[in-house]
Amino acid sequence: MSSLSFFCDLAEATTPLPHFWEHTVGSDHAPVTLRADWQAQLQRAHRELGFQHVRFHGLLSDDFRLVVGNRNEHFYSFFNCDQVFDFLLSIGMRPFVELSFMPMALASGTKTVFNYEANITPPRDYRQWSNLIEALVAHCVERYGINEVKEWFFEVWNEPNLSYFWSGTQRDYFKLYRHTAETIKSIDALLRVGGPATARSEWIEDFVNFCDRNELPADFITTHYYPTDGFEKVKDTEEQLFKSQRGIMRQVAEDTKRYAAGRPVYYTEWNASSDARNPLHDEPYTAAFAASTIMEANGLVQGYSFWTFSDIFEEHYFPSTPFHGGFGLMNLHGIPKPVYRAFELLHDLGNEQSLVDGLHETVDCSLIQKESSLSVLLTNHTTPGHSIETEQIEVRLDHAREPVAAYTKRIDQEHANPKPLWVEMGQPEYLHRKQVEQLEEASQMRTEKQRFTYREGVLSLKTSLPPHAVAAITLEFKPKTTANP
Secondary structure (H helix, E strand, C coil): CEEEEEEEECCCCCEECCCHHHCEEEEEEHHHHHCHHHHHHHHHHHHHHCCCEEEEECCCCHHHCCEEECCCCEEECCHHHHHHHHHHHHCCCEEEEEECCECHHHECCCCEECCCCEECCCECCHHHHHHHHHHHHHHHHHHHCHHHHCCCEEEECCCCCCCCCCCCCHHHHHHHHHHHHHHHHHHCCCCCEEEEEEHHHCCHHHHHHHHHHCCCCCCEEEEECCCCCCCCCCCCHHHHHHHCCCCHHHHHHHHHHHHHCCCCEEEEECCCCCCCCCHHHHCHHHHHHHHHHHHHCCCCCCEECECCCECCCCCCCCCCCCCCCCCCCECCCCCECHHHHHHHHHHCCCCEEECCECCCCCEEEEEEECCCEEEEEEEECCCCCCCCCCEEEEEEEECCCCCCEEEEEEEECCECCCHHHHHHCCCCCCCCHHHHHHHHHHCCCCEEECCEEEECCEEEEEEEECCCEEEEEEEECCCCCCCCC
């Protein structure tokens, strides 16, 4: 166990910390949005974590029944679409509309992906595709009004740079984007459309150049990145993560911001890995990864959409095991995982960040201020295979006021971590109500009293942080009083 120090002068100017990670959160595909449990979990995530938009696949796929019929004769049905959009608006959220995949009636081929057989081929007739986009977007404007729909985001396709999701070429995708963007803007210039929605943060420069050359609108840039990207051929998950680089998420986001040439950037997928069944997704590891990654992305992106908010997810199969390594912040039963609690800590942060001096290979320290409180956010994280140990940490704050209260909330192997209790239960595949209640209780964060020393404007905090852990130390102060003139 080693010790390290961080220092902050509270008299120095702060920088903004917009809660960009709350802009959007990911989900599975359109039909699950009609499930009562999905809706209940999303409403909780919105209420407790602050998410404002939700993004999901397959709005146009056949299993959502938006296009009904065959290539000789078909019609549009917006009933299911209305159901989900109505629900989102009713709880104070909005859709981040991913325009995918190809309805079979419009498709040029039969190649599909996932168990719900989403067609990934270009349209047979781009005029028919434009007609569909026009009908859908015009319907939304008519139903909800332009003042509402202009706040939405229309994203063209999903990961067209992967043959897994797009059977065409880059040129084919650019053609699809052209027809989509021109159609949407013909309805109202205030509507927002963007792309290229690529995996691995690819095609950004090519996409921007294409739009500039052709004077096409691109109101925002979207892309995806996972720290394991580039190692798909390595079968062993631990080996993938061993090869991933700590800090790679920030490096990639910096490149994307540069290529975007001033356009807003939205990462519409990211997580600790791209493996839908990775045990680390259920562990404190992902909580520490998420918290440190988000703080590193400040100033680079306008939105950072975690994939996904729930384990209600059926791309390849529908699981029944409560902790199976799914992407979600919550498991199938709505039990928060450690990473959910990390987002909860982040949601409670203020909007003004102070500069902190101090460097360490695994520990990061951020200080965020509110009007009458501040939080010191600590993470201890690295990728598997790299050295990490429990650290003794001291944080010194100059020009501080004396706190009236100080407390800590933790996420680690022993705190806000329900999976060990499930293992202790014998790893039941199907939970009874009492077990769900017990696991929900085990997921809660506890408030610990935090010791501090204070003398003549200098405040000192000491704590320890085990590997792959998050801690938030909150200091509360008496509100500043303003003298009467």
